[in-house]
Amino acid sequence: MLKAFAWIPGSGLIKDPPREKFAEIIAREDAVLWVDMESATPSEIGLLRKPFGVHPTAVDECRDFTPLPKVETFGEYLLVVLHRVQFDEESRAMNLREIDFLLAKNWLVTVRQDSSTSVDEVQVKLQNSEHLIQEGPGRLMAAIVEVITSRYFPMIEFLEKEIDVLETAMLENRKESDPFGRILALRRTVVALRRTLVPQREVIHRLAKEEFRLAGGATALHLRGTHDELYWILTELDIHRELLTSAFEGHAAMGANRLAEISNRMNRVMEKLTRFTTIFMPLTLITGVYGMNFKHMPELEWVWSYPVLLILLLSAGFVLAWYFRKTIPPAFVESLGDMDKRVQTQVWKRPTGDGGMTGVQVGRKPG
Secondary structure, three states, X not given: OEEEEEEEOOOXXXXXXXXXXXXXXXXXXXXXXXXXXXXXXXXXXXHHHOOOOOOHHHHHHHHOOOOOOEEEEOOOXXXXXXXXXXXXXXXXXXXXXXEEEEEEOOEEEEEEOOOOHHHHHHHHHHHHOOXXXXXXXHHHHHHHHHHHHHOOHHHHHHHHHHHHXXXXXXXXXXXXXXXXXXXXXXXXXXXXXXXXXXXXXXXXXXXXXXXXXXXXXXXXXXXXXXXXXXXXXXXXXXXXXXXXXXXXHHHHHHHHHHHHHHHHHHHHHHHHHHHHHXXXXXXXXXXXXXXXXXXXXXXXXXXOHHHHXXXXXXXXXXXXXXXXXXXXXXXXXXXXXXXXXXXXXXXXXXXXXXXXXXXXXXXXXXX
């Protein structure tokens, strides 16, 4: 699908001028032409060769996906490749889409493979205010880049909310469903955003410092504000990456603490079972000896044999119980069970200099 806007002195803004008029419009130095190609057909792509005279290499760049943003000069025009984000908060799916700009002195061609609300927004703004196209094609490109950059802010807000949920769960010692999967997914999102935004910031920086003659003046001035926004976005992504690392370590520490608590409870149970087993072992031995069916056991005929045996069994049990109580006091066993509470890794908020709280700290809390 192809849309076009032309501004000609005396005629004003013209929407969708005939394709046959493109060559006539760009031949006029005082006219401006913007052609937007969405999912362009081969015949529409052919317009890049004639009448715009775009080099075949640049045409291939517009037709194929370029993994990293970049800017190249082809003499009378620039090729600017940028990425825009499409994010669905419900499904948490993030997709990067490419948009290509071919910028000349009095014409601009944008090429994209699917719909873009950023470009559509600028088109609506253009129809309500002609000054965008009157300032030149560079001003149109700067307006589109500004809207594309603003689409990254909801992603930053989404990451902040997700990290706050993970930090709150740690501070409240609350179990979350698959926290490590969520953290790793968020880290992949942060890495993907940084991978495309770092070179994109470099492209905007080169355009904003007027390295290219075709993107000077008002275009460079507006792109400087966009460059500052990208710098802030990348700074936030670096902070989020550190917070996600702390969240990963904190949830790992919480898991280790839970395992330690389970292990200590099992140790206390085993200690009790071992005591009972040790006490009853000699009693089982004695009763086992007199349970044998030998004919000649003189003490069995003795009238006091049964009460003496009971006294012997009770005495042995009490002596062993007294021995364990003296050598292994219960307080010592309870202290072992509570040891994890004293030495376990703690997760807590780091205080800032202004009295606020930021991030999380994994380790023993001071003071």
